[in-house]
Amino acid sequence: MFKKTLAGMFGLLISLAACQSPDNAQTEQTETQETTAVADTTQRTPRPKPENYSFKGVEKKRVYICMDPTDDLFHQKHDCPVLVSCASTFRNLTLPRAVEAFDRYNCETCSADLAYVFDESAVRMETGLGDK
Incomplete structure (x- = not known):
C-alpha cells in the first residue's frame, strides 16, 4: 500500500513537472528585462539650475x-x-x-x-x- 501511494505521488510530481514550460517562462522574463532596459535608457537629463525665481508669499510652502x-x-x-x-x-x-x-x-x-x-x-x- 505504501509503495502504491509513493508511486502515485511520484507519478503526480512527474506529470506536474512535465506541464511546466521553462522555455516560455525564460522568454517572458527576458522580454520583461528588455522592456525595462529600454525604459531606463529613455530617461531625460535634468534641466540646468533655474536662474530666475522668487518665493514671495510661498517661503514656507x-x-x-x-x-x-x-x-x-x-x-x-x-x-x-x-x-x-x-x-x-x-x-x-x-x-x-x-x-x-x-x-x-x-x-x-x-x-x-x-x-x-x-x-x-x-x-x-x-x-x-x-x-x-
Missing part, C-alpha cells in the same frame, strides 16, 4: 521631490502620478530649498499654479530691475 538624479521636479501633492512613479526615495522640504539646493522646477501635473515662481518678468519687477 512644503513640497516633495524624488531623489532620482534624473528628476528635476518638485510636487505639491504626495500622491501626484509623476511622483508616485519615482523609483527612488522621496523628500519633503521647503520650496526655496527644493529650488535653490536641488535645482527643481514645478511639476505641470500637480504644481502648475506655482509656475509664477520662475516668471522672469515678475522676478525683475520684485527686485527693481524691470522697466517701470
Whole structure:
C-alpha cells in the first residue's frame, strides 16, 4: 500500500513537472528585462539650475521631490502620478530649498499654479530691475 501511494505521488510530481514550460517562462522574463532596459535608457537629463525665481508669499510652502538624479521636479501633492512613479526615495522640504539646493522646477501635473515662481518678468519687477 505504501509503495502504491509513493508511486502515485511520484507519478503526480512527474506529470506536474512535465506541464511546466521553462522555455516560455525564460522568454517572458527576458522580454520583461528588455522592456525595462529600454525604459531606463529613455530617461531625460535634468534641466540646468533655474536662474530666475522668487518665493514671495510661498517661503514656507512644503513640497516633495524624488531623489532620482534624473528628476528635476518638485510636487505639491504626495500622491501626484509623476511622483508616485519615482523609483527612488522621496523628500519633503521647503520650496526655496527644493529650488535653490536641488535645482527643481514645478511639476505641470500637480504644481502648475506655482509656475509664477520662475516668471522672469515678475522676478525683475520684485527686485527693481524691470522697466517701470
